[in-house]
Amino acid sequence: MNYLNYEQQIVEKYSVELTGWLIHGPICNPGKLDSADLAILRRALVDEVCKWRKLTEEEAKDRETSNQQRAACGEPVYGPDRKKRCQNAHVIDNDMQVDDHVVDENTD
Numbered sequence: 001m002n003y004l005n006y007e008q009q010i011v012e013k014y015s016v017e018l019t020g021w022l023i024h025g026p027i028c029n030p031g032k033l034d035s036a037d038l039a040i041l042r043r044a045l046v047d048e049v050c051k052w053r054k055l056t057e058e059e060a061k062d063r064e065t066s067n068q069q070r071a072a073c074g075e076p077v078y079g080p081d082r083k084k085r086c087q088n089a090h091v092i093d094n095d096m097q098v099d100d101h102v103v104d105e106n107t108d
Helices: 003-014 035-046 057-072
Strands: 016-019 051-054 089-092 095-098 101-104
Touching: 003 016, 003 057
Parallel strands: none
Antiparallel strands: 016 051, 089 095, 095 101
8 A cells, every 4th residue: 555645546546534543643554653553553443443434526526626735835745656667577488578578689
C-alpha cells in the first residue's frame, strides 16, 4: 500500500479513508511504528475504532478538490511518486528477452 501518497493513491483512487487513526502524526506504514504504537493500532483495529470507510461520490469529489487546493497552496498533500521499475530482462539460451522483444547478443 502506498502510504507515502495516501491521499492520491488510496483516498482519491479508491474513494475510501481510514478513520480513527490513533497514532500521533499522519497515517503511515504500520511497519514504521514502534511496538507501543503498533499495539495501540492493533487494539483500535480489533475494536473497530480504526477502520476503512467508503466515501460517497460527493465526499470523494470534495476530498479531491480540497487536496488539490491545499497542494496548490504549497501544503505537502501528495507524497513523492513511486520509482519506475526497470525493464524485466531474461536470458534465454544466448538471446536476451526484454519484455516481448528478443535481442540476439551475438550480433554486433
